[in-house]
Amino acid sequence: MNKIKKSKIKTSFRLYSKNKSDLQSSVFDLISGDRETKQTKGLAYVFSLYPDFLLKFLEIKSVQSQIEKTIEREYDSKEIYKIEVSAEKMTKSKKRADIVLKIHFKKKHSLAIIIEAKSIKSGNINNIGEQISFYMKNGEIEDLKNIPIIGLILTKYKHNISQVINLEWSFIINFILSFCKKKPEHKILKDYFNFITNIDNDMIFFEKEVLSIPAGRSFSKVEKHDIYDCPNNKNYSYKKPLYVTFRKTKSVMEFLYKIEEIIVLNPTDENEIIALNNSTLSTGIKNRILNYINEPSYNKQEGIEKRFYVLSKEKIELSQKPKPAGHIQKHTYFSLTDILTKKVLIPESQK
Structure with missing residues (x-):
């Protein structure tokens, strides 16, 4: 039986909308919803696809510091055996939390991080602090009862909302870019970077x-x-x-x-x-x-x-x-x- 030779044919994928498309579409263009929803669903997806990227995210100074404050000891990623990544997770009051990271440690205890994000293009946060505080209430998310919860907001500009981690999209974009340079094999992560910035070069994000x-x-x-x-x-x-x-x-x-x-x-x-x-x-x-x-x-x-x-x-x-x-x-x-x-x-x- 003749073996099928690996094809050298080059392929491309373009997703059309109203008779227009990007020069090169990606899996992230298939996600339903508006731009803001696609950005957060896409981030959740690359978190789940690349555990090393997710663990590196948890080592961001402000994130790691809050984890250590919550677990009352030094953070060690080797203690983690499982992380559940959820997007648009339904709450008790029928609202949807953008991203929920449920972290399971080997010592039989867990920790959750709830991420609420606003679009890269949006400077309006519409009481995002109150929103995430509401999600963090004990029992609002059924499977997070009785476990510590950390809140994190991801917005266009840096905000100083107490009791939660505050990150800018520009920081995340450069964080992803830096990671992609070290891990060029993570091609879907690079696709996500291109998707959320609409640029394909090594520069700091700006409009x-x-x-x-x-x-x-x-x-x-x-x-x-x-x-x-x-x-x-x-x-x-x-x-x-x-x-x-x-x-x-x-x-x-x-x-x-x-x-x-x-x-x-x-x-x-x-x-x-x-x-x-x-x-x-x-x-x-x-x-x-x-x-x-x-x-x-x-x-x-x-x-x-x-x-x-x-x-x-x-x-x-x-x-x-x-x-x-x-x-x-x-x-x-x-x-x-x-x-x-x-x-x-x-x-x-x-x-």
Whole structure:
């Protein structure tokens, strides 16, 4: 009997919707639901498919620290013999928890991590803290009764919600990218990376290269503390940039700032300030935010959540003093190449 020779034919898979498709579709395009649902279901799937990736996730500093605090001893992955990964797990009140990790240790005890996520594109968290706290109530998820539960939120920006782990999608994206470089054989994990970022190169995730904001009367505080803040609402729904610049007199831009952190908190909420102080952010960043909001002239609005952009102190001087073509009142976006090489800039939206 003749053996079937291994074919050298190259194949491709494209999933069409409304007569359009990506150049290369993946298994993640087959998942039902909206973008947010697909992202979390996909993450649960790669957790279950690659145990080494899941164990590496549990070694993330803030995650491991919370595990050790909960089990009251040093974490050792060798003690784990089984992890159940569930997506969209139904709760007692008929809600669905995004991802549930039920971790079984050899010493006959268990631990659960409930992950609630919001879309990479979404800055609106809609009381995600209350939502995950509700899921963590004893008995809300039937098979998690009487076992310790850790809450984790995964959002576009870093939030300081007490009693839960706070991670950004950008951190997870770079975590996946770093892991894929070490484990290139994990091709479905790389497919997931491409799926959630829509990019296929080795760069830090961002949506736009340069965000340009009109400099207001409070710009002196930005220069003093290298921090910019704005309300965390749809009127200030900036796409996540790599750099930010400010338009001053006659719309001239003088410096380009690299963004170190984007943090969302309510500066009038004492619990959130406590959570900020207890967070894994560097002491320098914490102090800069606190000094910024404690300025006598800072406008603290009761109950208003703010988004803080922590800027690098090593700013890039724009020697050609570029400005946009035409009059622009609101924020806009420019390419990095244009802002570094041209004097008159055309916004990305007009190209």
